[in-house]
Amino acid sequence: xxxxxxxxxxxSASVGDRVTITCRASQSINNYLNWYxxxxxxxxxxxxxxxxxxxxxxxxxxxxxxxGTDFTLTISSLQPExxxxxxxxxxxxTPYTFGQGTKLEIK
Amino acid sequence: QVQVVQSGAEVKKPGSSVRLSCxxxxxxxxxxTMHWVRRAPGQRLEWMGWINAGNGDTxxxxxxxxxxxxxxxxxxxxxxxxxxxxxxxxxxxYYCAREVxxxxxxxxxxxxxxxxxxxxxxxxx
Numbered sequence: 576x577x578x579x580x581x582x583x584x585x586x587s588a589s590v591g592d593r594v595t596i597t598c599r600a601s602q603s604i605n606n607y608l609n610w611y612x613x614x615x616x617x618x619x620x621x622x623x624x625x626x627x628x629x630x631x632x633x634x635x636x637x638x639x640x641x642x643g644t645d646f647t648l649t650i651s652s653l654q655p656e657x658x659x660x661x662x663x664x665x666x667x668x669t670p671y672t673f674g675q676g677t678k679l680e681i682k
Numbered sequence: 683q684v685q686v687v688q689s690g691a692e693v694k695k696p697g698s699s700v701r702l703s704c705x706x707x708x709x710x711x712x713x714x715t716m717h718w719v720r721r722a723p724g725q726r727l728e729w730m731g732w733i734n735a736g737n738g739d740t741x742x743x744x745x746x747x748x749x750x751x752x753x754x755x756x757x758x759x760x761x762x763x764x765x766x767x768x769x770x771x772x773x774x775x776y777y778c779a780r781e782v783x784x785x786x787x788x789x790x791x792x793x794x795x796x797x798x799x800x801x802x803x804x805x806x807x
Contacts, residue, residue, distance in 0.1 A: 576744075609793045611727075618777055618797035619727065624784055625791045662727055666792045670743040671717075671729040 577601050577665050581674035587682040592653045596677045598646040598663035606642045607667035613676075614659045623648065624666075653679075684708040686778055688798035694805050699766040702801050704778030711759035712736040715781040717794055718752060718763045722774040732781065733761055768805045775800040 578601035588594050598608065606626040611619040621630045623639040626646055636651040650657055658681050663674040689703040704716060718730040731742035733752040740752050751764045761778055779794035 606788065607791065611794075618779075618800055619794070620797075621782070621793050621795045624782075624793045625786065625788060628784070628786070628791075630793070630795065664727070664729075664793075669729075669741055670745070673727040673729070675726045 576670055577604060577668065577672050579663055579665055579672050579674040581661075581663060581677050583677060584675065585678040585680060587680050588653055589682045590653050590655055594650050594653060594679065596648045596661055596663075596679075598641075598648070598674050600644045600646075600665055600667075603643045604665045604667035607665055608639070608641065608646050609664045609666055610637075610639055610648050611662045611664060612657075612659045613662065619662065622661075655681075684780065684796045686780060686796050686798040688776075688778060688801045691802040692804070694768050694803065696769055696805055696807055698768050699764055700768060700803055701762055701764040702776055702778075702803070704761045704763070704798050706735075706759050706761070706780065706796075711754075712756055716752075716754070716761040717779045717781055718750075718761075718776065719779060719794070720774040720776045722771065725774075728774075730763070730776075735761065765803075768803075770805050773803060773805045775802050777801075 580599045582597045608626040610623040613619040627639045638649045660676045660678045662676050685707050687705050712735050715734050717732040721727050733740045735754050754761045777800050778798045780796040782795035784791045
């Protein structure tokens with residue numbers, strides 16, 4: 576199975592900050608990398624596919640990059656509604672696997 | 683607007699089975715692949731398997747092979763996930779999610795774009 580490792584596991588930031596979350600795959604997954612946002616008690620929300628393409632309706636302050644084994648999710652200017660947990664997920668091969676999550680908290 | 687609505691919370695004894703449902707509305711059910719994903723307390727999201735709602739083909743995570751069965755009822759636009767031989771470690775929130783396929787110049791990309799609200803399964807003696 577492909578292991579996905581995110582860093583950091585948690586992050587404190589303020590509204591307006593720029594934040595970056597990193598995701599590393601245990602082997603090359605080309606650009607078959609998705610990002611999801613999950614808020615407490617809610618289902619995950621699909622943000623980004625193909626490592627860098629925004630899902631319809633996702634604000635442009637979200638961006639993704641990377642290929643191969645190393646990927647990043649960047650939020651250019653944090654908004655109050657962005658405080659949540661973020662997961663990367665590889666769709667290169669089954670079993671699809673997720674990172675352990677990065678909890679983004681208000682400083 | 684596509685919606686996915688899951689069945690209610692379950693409390694089960696170790697060794698028993700649980701069957702969860704996931705009803706899709708607002709789209710052609712048989713056009714989609716439905717995934718099941720769970721999140722145990724303090725753990726990461728974990729993919730369990732999928733079903734092609736059109737032809738009934740399934741794919742399971744090896745971790746759950748032999749214990750999980752995903753089926754569908756096209757007349758009811760509903761997918762089901764049955765997990766047997768339950769143990770305490772199966773206590774989790776279980777989600778179903780619709781697969782989306784995006785075709786771009788760079789290739790074919792799969793994600794899960796519409797999720798159910800989740801079903802809490804508690805396994806306890």
